[in-house]
Structure formats: structure tokens, C-alpha cells
Amino acid sequence: MEKLLVLTHVDESGVALTKASLEAVAAGVEFAGASGAALSIGIVGAETGTAANSVAGASARVLTVSGEAFAQARYASDAAACEALCRAAEATLVFAPSSSRFARVIPGVAYRLGGFADTHITALGAGKTLEASRWFYRQRVEAMIRRESRPWFLLLDAGTRAPFAAAAGQVQAETVAVSLPQLRSQVTGIVAPKQDEQTIRPEAKMLFVAGAGWTKKQADGQAHVAEAGSLILNFLRSADASLGSSKSLVDQSSENQQVLSFLTHMNQVGQTGATPRHAKGLATCCHGEEPHVVGWRFINDRRAISLDPNCGWARGKADVVYVADAFKVMASVNALLAENKQ
Numbered sequence: 001m002e003k004l005l006v007l008t009h010v011d012e013s014g015v016a017l018t019k020a021s022l023e024a025v026a027a028g029v030e031f032a033g034a035s036g037a038a039l040s041i042g043i044v045g046a047e048t049g050t051a052a053n054s055v056a057g058a059s060a061r062v063l064t065v066s067g068e069a070f071a072q073a074r075y076a077s078d079a080a081a082c083e084a085l086c087r088a089a090e091a092t093l094v095f096a097p098s099s100s101r102f103a104r105v106i107p108g109v110a111y112r113l114g115g116f117a118d119t120h121i122t123a124l125g126a127g128k129t130l131e132a133s134r135w136f137y138r139q140r141v142e143a144m145i146r147r148e149s150r151p152w153f154l155l156l157d158a159g160t161r162a163p164f165a166a167a168a169g170q171v172q173a174e175t176v177a178v179s180l181p182q183l184r185s186q187v188t189g190i191v192a193p194k195q196d197e198q199t200i201r202p203e204a205k206m207l208f209v210a211g212a213g214w215t216k217k218q219a220d221g222q223a224h225v226a227e228a229g230s231l232i233l234n235f236l237r238s239a240d241a242s243l244g245s246s247k248s249l250v251d252q253s254s255e256n257q258q259v260l261s262f263l264t265h266m267n268q269v270g271q272t273g274a275t276p277r278h279a280k281g282l283a284t285c286c287h288g289e290e291p292h293v294v295g296w297r298f299i300n301d302r303r304a305i306s307l308d309p310n311c312g313w314a315r316g317k318a319d320v321v322y323v324a325d326a327f328k329v330m331a332s333v334n335a336l337l338a339e340n341k342q
């Protein structure tokens with residue numbers, strides 16, 4: 001019989017499990033139910049009591065590794081914790097969230113245990129035998145993977161299933177001891193931009209894409225880059241949207257053209273950029289060429305604002321195309337959003 005361990009860790013609050021961890025728990029519960037595998041859940045964090053209760057009702061053995069050394073992400077301590085949990089559970093299968101904390105340690109843990117790790121798993125088959133799917137070649141080819149080797153580690157992409165919802169009750173967890181190696185890295189803090197300065201927001205419901213048109217000469221023969229910047233940032237703030245860009249726009253900084261300073265190549269959506277997973281998308285001043293639109297693969301509800309009635313969006317790539325000046329449309333949208341807020 002397979003022994004399935006779901007590895008989880010606490011979030012920034014230090015007490016609750018991350019959403020991606022609870023998604024991995026949901027995957028574990030579903031697979032254990034379908035296959036009859038024995039289910040264990042491993043929790044890593046400084047304090048794990050509250051986190052353990054968030055898996056109440058999972059019908060699993062709950063194992064915890066806790067203590068100050070596990071308060072923050074660090075390769076040496078996290079790898080030791082995951083290895084100890086895998087050994088305690090005698091795991092043949094391991095599911096873990098593809099968080100920055102676990103994505104960097106799981107391949108190393110698999111190596112220590114003589115197993116295999118597969119990353120970016122987006123779905124699991126419904127049968128008794130474990131089958132995992134992931135995408136290759138910029139989301140163009142989907143593969144279904146099966147492995148005979150054990151232990152088999154699967155890093156599950158976040159946002160691919162609903163998180164586990166706990167039943168009421170207290171969970172009796174078993175503490176697993178870890179012998180830590182010498183810890184040479186000291187985590188002294190995290191330096192990160194403020195939440196509202198971050199333009200890439202994977203959890204946002206909406207993707208707003210800015211195209212090169214925002215920086216091009218407009219009807220009056222002038223470019224209006226500063227105005228474009230403030231219209232875009234205002235919208236992002238009011239709608240809590242994530243910012244994507246076309247390649248042409250982010251490439252402009254290396255071509256000495258006027259640029260929107262808050263855009264980097266990280267914002268680029270498309271064949272050579274990202275493939276985000278927001279529920280809705282609005283493309284503005286963007287032509288909707290195929291290398292850009294392939295990055296919209298997972299965005300089902302699509303709208304675009306373009307001056308060109310023959311742009312790619314109008315040729316079946318968007319549900320609604322507003323053939324209009326995006327400067328005017330977005331100024332009105334921002335005014336409506338501000339009115340609504342009041």
C-alpha cells in the first residue's frame with residue numbers, strides 16, 4: 001500500500017498554514033480517498049498547534065516539526081525537517097506546495113532519500129494509480145507522468161485546486177525530532193516592496209495588460225507617457241489588478257525609448273514571458289499578436305481596448321473589443337471606480 005505524506009508549512013503569520021499548503025492537503029485527501037493510500041500530513045513551523053487544527057477532518061496522521069529554527073525559510077533547516085517527516089511517515093509518495101520555501105528544498109530531499117521529484121504539477125488523475133500532469137514548452141504541451149520509483153515527490157502548483165476546509169475540532173499531532181546540521185545562514189529579515197507597490201499580484205482576479213501603444217505618439221502627434229503611467233497605476237490600485245505587459249513595451253527600456261518605469265521583463269506575458277492564471281483579462285493599447293496571446297491560455301474572460309479594429313483581439317482572441325482610445329476609456333473607468341469607492 002502507498003504511504004502518502006503531504007508536506008505543509010506555516011504562512012507569514014507564523015501560525016496558519018499557507019493557502020498552497022491547504023491545496024496540497026486537499027489533493028492528498030482526494031488521492032488517499034480514491035486509492036486507499038495511508039495519509040499523513042507533515043507541518044513545519046515555529047509553532048504548529050493552530051496549523052494542525054486546520055487539517056482537522058482530513059483523516060490523516062499529523063506529524064509536526066516545530067521550534068524557532070523553523071520560523072523562517074532556510075535550506076538547511078527546511079530540508080532537514082522535510083527529510084525527518086518523510087522518514088517518520090515512511091512515505092512512498094510526497095505532495096508539497098510549490099511555494100518558494102519548499103520548491104527549493106524538495107529536489108534535495110528527494111535526492112537524500114533516493115527518490116524522484118517532479119515540479120509544477122497542475123493536476124492529478126482521478127484513478128487508483130497516481131498520475132500527475134504538468135505543462136512543457138511554455139504551456140504548449142501537457143504531459144501525464146507516472147513513475148515506478150519511490151519515494152516520488154510532487155511539487156503542486158498553487159491555485160490549481162480549492163484549499164482543504166477543516167472540520168471543527170482539535171488534532172492530536174505527533175512531534176518529530178530533527179537533528180539539525182550546523183546552521184551557517186542566519187535569517188535576519190525580509191526586504192520586500194510594500195504590497196501596493198508590487199504590480200505582479202498572482203492572487204488578483206484581474207490581469208491588466210499594457211501594450212506599446214501607451215507610449216506611442218497619439219492623435220495630437222505627441223506621446224503621453226506620464227499620463228499613461230498614472231492612468232495605469234490608478235487603475236491597478238482601484239481594481240487591485242495585476243499588471244502584465246507586451247514584449248514590445250518592456251523591451252523599450254533597452255531601446256532608449258520613453259518607458260513606464262514600473263514595468264520590467266517580469267511583467268511580460270506571452271510566448272517568451274509568463275502565462276498567468278487570472279479569471280479576467282483586459283488588454284489595452286496592445287495589438288494581440290499570437291506570441292503575446294499564447295500567454296493568455298488560462299484567462300477565459302478577455303476584453304481589449306484598441307484603436308485598431310483589425311487587431312488580433314478583434315480576430316477571435318477576445319470576447320469583447322472596444323475600438324476606442326484607451327486613454328479616454330481608462331480615465332472614465334478610473335473616475336467610475338473612484339465614485340464607487342466613495
Ligand SMILES: Cc1cc2nc3c(=O)[nH]c(=O)nc-3n(C[C@H](O)[C@H](O)[C@H](O)COP(=O)(O)OP(=O)(O)OC[C@H]3O[C@@H](n4cnc5c(N)ncnc54)[C@H](O)[C@@H]3O)c2cc1C
Nearest residue numbers: 211212213246247248270271272273285287291292307326
Ligand atoms: C519569438 C518571438 C517571441 C515573442 N514573445 C512575445 C511575448 O512573450 N510577449 C509579447 O507580448 N510579445 C512577444 N513577441 C512580440 C509580439 O509578436 C508582438 O510584437 C508584441 O506583442 C507587440 O506588442 P504590442 O501589441 O504592445 O505593440 P504594437 O504591435 O506596437 O501594438 C500597439 C497597439 O496599440 C494600439 N494603440 C495605440 N494607441 C492607442 C490608444 N490610445 N488606445 C488604444 N489602442 C492604442 C495600436 O493600435 C496597436 O494595435 C514575440 C515575438 C517573437 C518573434
